[in-house]
Amino acid sequence: MIFPFVWRILPGPTALKVFELLVLLAAIVSVLFTWVFPWIAADILPPPDGTVDVTPTP
Amino acid sequence: MTAHETLPSRRSRRGGDGRAARPAPRRRQTVGGAIVSLIAELLIIAGAGTGLYVVWTAWWTDVVAVKHQTSLVEHLKQRDTTGTGTEHRGPAPVLAEPPNVTDVFGTMQIPRFGKDYDRPIGEGTDREKVLNTIGLGHYQDTAMPGAEGNFAVAGHRVTYGKPLNQIADLKTGDDIVVRVTDPAKKFDVWYVYKVTDSQIVTPDHIETIAPVPNKPGVEPTAEDRWLTLTACHPMWSAKERYVTHAKLDYWMPASEGTPKELSETPK
Numbered sequence: 190m191i192f193p194f195v196w197r198i199l200p201g202p203t204a205l206k207v208f209e210l211l212v213l214l215a216a217i218v219s220v221l222f223t224w225v226f227p228w229i230a231a232d233i234l235p236p237p238d239g240t241v242d243v244t245p246t247p
Numbered sequence: 248m249t250a251h252e253t254l255p256s257r258r259s260r261r262g263g264d265g266r267a268a269r270p271a272p273r274r275r276q277t278v279g280g281a282i283v284s285l286i287a288e289l290l291i292i293a294g295a296g297t298g299l300y301v302v303w304t305a306w307w308t309d310v311v312a313v314k315h316q317t318s319l320v321e322h323l324k325q326r327d328t329t330g331t332g333t334e335h336r337g338p339a340p341v342l343a344e345p346p347n348v349t350d351v352f353g354t355m356q357i358p359r360f361g362k363d364y365d366r367p368i369g370e371g372t373d374r375e376k377v378l379n380t381i382g383l384g385h386y387q388d389t390a391m392p393g394a395e396g397n398f399a400v401a402g403h404r405v406t407y408g409k410p411l412n413q414i415a416d417l418k419t420g421d422d423i424v425v426r427v428t429d430p431a432k433k434f435d436v437w438y439v440y441k442v443t444d445s446q447i448v449t450p451d452h453i454e455t456i457a458p459v460p461n462k463p464g465v466e467p468t469a470e471d472r473w474l475t476l477t478a479c480h481p482m483w484s485a486k487e488r489y490v491t492h493a494k495l496d497y498w499m500p501a502s503e504g505t506p507k508e509l510s511e512t513p514k
Contacts, residue, residue: 190285191292218299226303231375240372240386240401241453241477241488 332503
């Protein structure tokens with residue numbers, strides 16, 4: 190469904206498609222690393238921060 | 248089924264517009280099969296996303312934070328010091344506590360953590376502003392280095408540069424060398440602390456960072472010049488805290504030399 194669809198809409202011969210796919214993956218990973226994951230870490234799943242506090246931090 | 252009727256006509260159209268017809272037409276999919284493959288693909292994407300998140304937490308945050316922390320140390324412009332100066336054991340010069348959270352006022356070196364271990368210390372223990380970026384954070388309103396009381400510092404044990412990753416390796420007598428630098432005030436002093444003990448507590452034990460550790464309410468004397476490190480325990484968990492205490496051994500103006508501890512290899 191998704192994967193064959195992406196493969197079909199990428200233009201050009203197979204070699205170019207492979208290259209485009211790599212660029213696409215790199216773009217997705219950099220968006221995740223730059224914006225999505227920091228947001229998840231800060232607001233959804235705060236990692237332990239190592240401080241002692243009156244109210245225990247998660 | 249409509250799929251049966253439309254597919255051959257599409258194929259014939261393609262063949263008819265001059266381009267070569269595909270030798271092997273796509274396999275026909277039932278609705279059920281399409282749903283199953285969609286779910287399978289979504290699961291693959293979710294799995295890959297989760298895996299990437301782990302990579303980001305365990306590796307990428309370290310890459311970013313270590314780079315930033317190294318630049319913060321350079322930004323302090325601490326000049327290389329030479330020779331071994333006098334070890335002063337009297338009342339120490341103390342820098343006033345910086346007014347703003349994130350102010351970087353010094354560095355910490357711990358020979359047990361490696362020869363290259365040299366991390367900035369920022370004011371405050373705000374997770375986002377200090378611990379995730381600067382690394383080591385000074386609990387506000389606790390003593391400054393060299394002062395009577397408890398210079399308390401928090402840091403991540405994993406992720407974000409993990410400044411206190413090896414805290415559990417510290418042994419009694421190990422050296423913790425702090426250098427406080429404020430070029431504007433011409434202030435540049437080394438403080439050498441020796442580890443006394445470590446404890447594992449739940450995060451509500453704030454008496455570990457009391458002016459006299461574990462004796463809340465007791466006024467510190469000239470003998471009570473403490474340093475306390477707090478980090479997560481066990482690793483990757485927020486359940487408990489690993490707390491290490493150290494006591495000031497001596498101080499030395501950076502203009503006089505370098506503490507010999509920095510060139511020694513811990514046993």
